[in-house]
Structures are given as C-alpha cells and as structure tokens.
Amino acid sequence: MATKEIPNLNTKTLFQQRWLAKRETRGYHGDDITERQFKNKYFTSKLPTVNAGSERLPHPPVQVLTYAAMERRLDFIVFRSNFCSSIYAARQLCVHGKVKVNGKKLAFPSHSVRDGDIISVDPQAVEMLKGEKGTELSFQPKPFSQPFLFVPEYLEVNYNTCETVFLRAPISRPGRSEIPSPFPPELHSLAHEHYTRNT
Numbered sequence: 001m002a003t004k005e006i007p008n009l010n011t012k013t014l015f016q017q018r019w020l021a022k023r024e025t026r027g028y029h030g031d032d033i034t035e036r037q038f039k040n041k042y043f044t045s046k047l048p049t050v051n052a053g054s055e056r057l058p059h060p061p062v063q064v065l066t067y068a069a070m071e072r073r074l075d076f077i078v079f080r081s082n083f084c085s086s087i088y089a090a091r092q093l094c095v096h097g098k099v100k101v102n103g104k105k106l107a108f109p110s111h112s113v114r115d116g117d118i119i120s121v122d123p124q125a126v127e128m129l130k131g132e133k134g135t136e137l138s139f140q141p142k143p144f145s146q147p148f149l150f151v152p153e154y155l156e157v158n159y160n161t162c163e164t165v166f167l168r169a170p171i172s173r174p175g176r177s178e179i180p181s182p183f184p185p186e187l188h189s190l191a192h193e194h195y196t197r198n199t
Contacts, residue, residue, distance in 0.1 A: 009190075018197070021190030025183055029067040030076075032091075042069040045196045063192035064177035064185045068170050071154070071179060074099060074119065075109035080180065081157045081164040083121045098125040113166045120163045129162075152178050 009017045030038065043066070070076055078090035078099060093099050094109040100120045101113060113119065123129055151157050156165040170178040177185065 018190045018194035021187045022194040025067070025181070025188060025191045028181065028183065030070050030073075030087075032088075033070075038070075039195065039199050042067070043195050043199060044069070045192075045199065062172055063189040064172050064179060064181070065170070066188050066192040066195070067181075068179060069112075071152075071170050072112040072114075072166070073109065074101065074106060074111040074113060077113060077119050077155065077164060077166060078121060080152055081119070081121075081155055082151065083126050083162065083164075085127065089127070093121060093125055096125075098122040115166060115168050117166050118163055119166065120161070123162045126162055150180075152180060154178060 009020065012020065026035075026038070030042075033042075071080070075087060075090040075094055078084060078093055079087045084090045084093060091109040094111075095107055097105050097107055098121060099106060101111065102118055103120075152170060154167050154170045156167055157163070172178070181188070
C-alpha cells in the first residue's frame with residue numbers, strides 16, 4: 001500500500017473531521033514539532049490564489065500548501081533529496097555536522113533555507129554510498145512511501161556531489177500538488193480549516 005486512505009469521516013461531526021485531518025496530516029508532516037512551534041513558525045492562514053484549472057485537470061484545493069513552509073527546513077530538504085531513509089536520520093546528519101548550507105556547516109535541522117541555497121551532505125555520511133562498489137543493496141519499500149520515492153520539482157539534486165539546490169517554494173498546480181504527502185487534498189483542506197479556526 002503506497003498511499004494512505006482517508007479515515008472514515010462519515011459518522012463524525014465537522015469538528016471531529018477537522019481534528020482527525022489535523023492529527024493525520026501533522027503525524028506525517030513534522031510529528032516532532034510541537035503544535036505551538038508549528039502555529040507560530042510555519043502556519044499561515046493566507047494562502048496564494050491559484051487558477052481553477054480545467055474540467056479535465058481541476059486544481060486541487062490550495063490548502064494542500066498548509067505544510068509548504070516546512071519544506072524549507074534543512075532536515076526536510078536532506079530527506080526529500082533521498083540522502084537518508086527518514087526525517088529522523090536527516091535530523092541526525094544535521095546535528096552531527098554532516099550538512100552544509102552554502103559551504104558553511106549548520107547543526108540546526110530547523111534552519112529555513114532561502115531560494116537558491118546550496119545544501120551539501122558529506123558523502124561518507126550518505127547510507128546508500130557506504131556499500132562496497134559492485135555490491136547490491138537490499139531495497140524494501142516502506143508502507144506509504146510512494147510520495148517520498150521521487151525528488152520534488154522545487155529541489156535540484158546532484159548525486160555525484162551530494163548537493164541539492166533549493167530552487168523555490170513548493171506550489172500547487174492543476175491536477176497535483178508538489179508537496180509529497182500520502183493524503184488526498186481534501187484531508188489537507190480540513191486540517192487547514194482546523195488551524196485557521198484555532199489560531
């Protein structure tokens with residue numbers, strides 16, 4: 001199973017639907033960040049205006065960008081670039097000084113990068129480069145891993161030099177959103193409504 005299903009919301013009140021949506025999406029997007037930190041630093045009730053798309057390719061609700069500000073975090077970028085297998089491993093690389101931003105070591109996983117910043121990871125710390133040359137490494141996809149098995153369009157990754165360029169903030173386009181998530185846009189909309197009403 002590569003993507004998660006929406007929890008059954010049919011028997012829930014509107015408040016319960018919003019709260020469940022918030023719980024599910026926050027569990028996937030920065031579960032180690034406290035609610036207070038998220039509301040103060042990453043959440044904004046103002047979202048960009050977008051065109052409605054077309055009948056053939058409708059635009060997803062703009063609320064899919066609820067967690068867009070978190071995609072600028074250093075640990076998120078290292079993880080999204082596939083330099084490690086989890087967000088926790090990415091955080092550990094940052095804390096241990098294996099990650100540089102524009103040539104300077106940064107031990108702060110929560111650092112927010114700017115457009116055009118170059119993030120480099122010590123090649124000796126990248127797990128997939130540790131095997132002996134010519135040996136096959138085992139690969140077993142994790143549940144709900146589909147959103148993380150590709151590099152998002154807002155990152156430009158060079159695996160030869162273990163570097164990533166953060167090009168721009170993620171956006172929402174007709175038919176899809178650039179933010180990797182196993183949840184459908186409707187769940188993000190409910191989560192955004194929850195935060196808008198409770199901040």
